[in-house]
Amino acid sequence: MTRELDGKIAFVTGSGRGLGRMMAQKLAEAGADIVLHDLSWEATAKYGEAANLGEVVETFRQMGVRAMGVTGNIGDKDAVARMKAEIEQELGEVEILVNCAGGDIGAAGGKPNPNNALDISLEDIQTLTNNNLIGTMLVTQAFVPPMVRAGRGSVINIASAAAHLGCSPEVVYSTLKAAVVHYTRCLAKELYEQGVRINAVSPGPTKTARFQATRVVDPAKMDSGARSFNRYAEPEEIGDAVAFLASPRAKFINGQVLRVDGGLTLFPG
Ligand SMILES: NC(=O)c1ccc[n+]([C@@H]2O[C@H](COP(=O)([O-])OP(=O)(O)OC[C@H]3O[C@@H](n4cnc5c(N)ncnc54)[C@H](O)[C@@H]3O)[C@@H](O)[C@H]2O)c1
Structure with a gap:
């Protein structure tokens, strides 16, 4: 049986764990070959989700798709160029x-503290900017030109519900995610006639291992079977949105932001 992403190669940054891994899984279930990525081979183990990136790659191979792993800091242009060369040599474009x-992770490896506008350290501002905005731009600059040459491709940037609301704390993180949303629109404008679609997904608070390890979780919002939409998302609910935007079913959807948050950020426009 042919699946809708058979023969396509998908690169999901930060897919060694958490939401990225689930997005990669949904793309693989639709037939795509998958490039798993993390900061290091061990980063997948930080919240107990896998021993290392190699173990994650193996689970994808067992799904019957081609899969490989690459590691490196997305905010480091040389590392991005090296990862691109490795991917193209092993799988293709x-x-x-x-x-x-990305995420609200500061220089010391946890949430910045303080994390409000007036007190957050310059070091944390720079780390957050590197992880959430510069990295997205560098990876885009490296991987989108071949898509333009081929006249086809799909980019999905992961923003956040926090991009659409005034937030404090998490001020810098929210600001950077708002920038990711606007970058999505500007890039879609730049490539409007080139056959490459650029969209964003803004997840609401989602039950990843990091999410649960780095904050006080409200037990009332943990039940995904609840009737109420005032709850945390399941990673799968975000992964499904990404797989849809990557698919031919979304072939005329471009420059859009899909807010997958149960209605947390309701506003017109
Ligand atoms: N979980 C949520 O509630 C939630 C809500 C909205 C948006 N998001 C966004 O979804 C994405 C995934 O979040 P998650 O909850 O799965 O967190 P996570 O920490 O489990 O996953 C983030 C991944 O990105 C990697 N990473 C971070 N900075 C990097 C860098 N500079 N270079 C290379 N790799 C880097 C991490 O090592 C990790 O694998 C993030 O962009 C986050 O901001 C998450």
């Missing part, structure tokens, strides 16, 4: 790019 790596 990427046709689906999901810029997922």
Whole structure:
């Protein structure tokens, strides 16, 4: 049986764990070959989700798709160039790019503290900017030109519900995610006639291992079977949105932001 992403190569940054891994899984279930990525081979183990990136790659191979792993800091241009060369040598040119790596993780490896506008340290501002905005831009600059040459491709940038609301704390993170949303629109404008679609997904708070390890979780919002939409998302609910935007079913959807948050950020426009 032919699946809708058979023969396509998808690169999901930050897919060694958390939401990125689930997005990669959904793309693989649709038939795509997958490039798994993380900061290091061990980063997948930080919240207990896998021993290392190699173990994650193996689970994808067992799904019957081609899969490989690459590691490196997305905010480091040389590392991005090296990863691109490794991918093209082993699998070929990427046709689906999901810029997922990021998060509200500061220089010391946890949430910045303080994390408000007036007190957050310059070091944390720079780390957050590197992880959430510069990295997305560098990976895009490296991987989108071959898509333009081929006249086809799909990029999905992962923003956040926090991009659409005034937030404090998490001020810098929210600001950077808002920038990711606007970058999505500007890039879609730049490539409007080139056959490459650029969209964003803004997840609401989602039950990843990191999410649960780095904050006080509200037990009332944990039940995904609840009737109420005032709950945390399941990673699968975000992964399904990404797989849809990557698919031919979304072939005329371009420059859009899909907010997958149960209605948390309701506003017109
Ligand atoms: N979980 C949520 O509630 C939620 C909500 C909205 C948006 N998001 C966004 O979804 C994405 C994934 O979040 P998650 O909850 O799965 O977190 P996570 O920490 O489990 O996953 C993030 C991944 O990105 C990698 N990463 C971060 N900075 C990197 C860098 N500079 N270079 C290479 N890799 C880097 C991490 O190592 C990790 O694998 C993030 O962009 C986050 O901001 C998450």
